[in-house]
Amino acid sequence: MQTARSQKAFDPARLDATLRRTFDCWHVGPWSFELEILADIDAAVAETFKSWRGDGRDVVHSTEVAPHFGVMWPAGLHLAWWLYERFDQSLSSAERPPASVLELGCGLGLPSLVLAKMGLPRVVASDRHELAGRMLQRNARRMEIDLQFVPADWRVLVDSDDPPHTHLLGHDLIIASDVLYEPWQSGYLAAAINKLAGSSTEVVVADAGRRWFPQFVQALDACGFLCRSEELSSLPLANIGERRPLPPPLFRLLRATRRRP
Numbered sequence: 001m002q003t004a005r006s007q008k009a010f011d012p013a014r015l016d017a018t019l020r021r022t023f024d025c026w027h028v029g030p031w032s033f034e035l036e037i038l039a040d041i042d043a044a045v046a047e048t049f050k051s052w053r054g055d056g057r058d059v060v061h062s063t064e065v066a067p068h069f070g071v072m073w074p075a076g077l078h079l080a081w082w083l084y085e086r087f088d089q090s091l092s093s094a095e096r097p098p099a100s101v102l103e104l105g106c107g108l109g110l111p112s113l114v115l116a117k118m119g120l121p122r123v124v125a126s127d128r129h130e131l132a133g134r135m136l137q138r139n140a141r142r143m144e145i146d147l148q149f150v151p152a153d154w155r156v157l158v159d160s161d162d163p164p165h166t167h168l169l170g171h172d173l174i175i176a177s178d179v180l181y182e183p184w185q186s187g188y189l190a191a192a193i194n195k196l197a198g199s200s201t202e203v204v205v206a207d208a209g210r211r212w213f214p215q216f217v218q219a220l221d222a223c224g225f226l227c228r229s230e231e232l233s234s235l236p237l238a239n240i241g242e243r244r245p246l247p248p249p250l251f252r253l254l255r256a257t258r259r260r261p
């Protein structure tokens with residue numbers, strides 16, 4: 001339970017109002033996505049820690065509270081493009097798009113924005129950081145894109161006896177990108193996916209060379225998923241616009257479904 005002291009120390013609305021933001025534009029398919037992002041990630045980290053000081057909670061590691069949600073990570077951009085190229089109905093190789101998708105650790109949520117823009121009927125994005133939701137919802141509203149945000153921390157999902165929020169369940173596709181940079185994340189993410197995925201849900205996780213990706217694949221395999229991971233040395237991108245990030249050192253994509261009995 002939060003103490004009065006911690007509530008005073010960490011006020012998401014106050015922090016949201018304090019962090020300096022700017023706009024930047026990314027292109028996926030025929031669309032431009034002008035997104036509100038954090039103007040200066042280092043300043044945002046410093047500001048975030050100031051708002052936690054004296055809170056009394058055990059902040060295990062800086063990444064627990066760091067505002068990593070507020071910048072565009074290459075794996076997210078590449079996943080957005082990969083999904084677009086897979087489901088774009090104007091391409092002869094296109095697959096039928098799924099009816100519903102859940103993004104975990106969405107940050108700016110570009111893959112979710114792209115899939116919602118493509119007309120998927122049900123797109124739910126989630127992140128542990130409340131401010132990610134605020135930023136994503138502002139971005140979606142401004143671009144008139146219809147999606148939902150549900151706050152969800154995989155550790156809480158896994159450790160809690162309560163059933164997961166209904167919006168997190170029943171999806172055809174679960175996606176995530178660049179979410180394996182802490183040792184604990186591989187096990188918790190795999191266990192959370194195991195809790196949320198149905199018998200035919202497909203899981204797609206994009207990674208740009210993070211250390212804990214192989215452990216995650218092992219953990220998901222141990223949960224009973226058939227895992228295929230591919231390394232893409234040349235990125236399958238036609239054009240990502242003027243905001244081309246540095247190419248990731250290694251772009252890996254895991255695709256998994258539950259093994260049939």
Ligand SMILES: C[S@@+](CC[C@H](N)C(=O)[O-])C[C@H]1O[C@@H](n2cnc3c(N)ncnc32)[C@H](O)[C@@H]1O
Pocket residue numbers: 068069070071072073074075076077104105106107108109126127128129132152153154155176177178179188
């Ligand atoms: C490096 S950022 C990547 C953001 C986005 N997926 C992208 O590729 O641009 C990692 C994201 O994972 C979220 N995250 C980390 N641990 C999490 C957890 N236990 N539960 C839910 N989200 C988590 C962070 O808040 C952050 O938004």
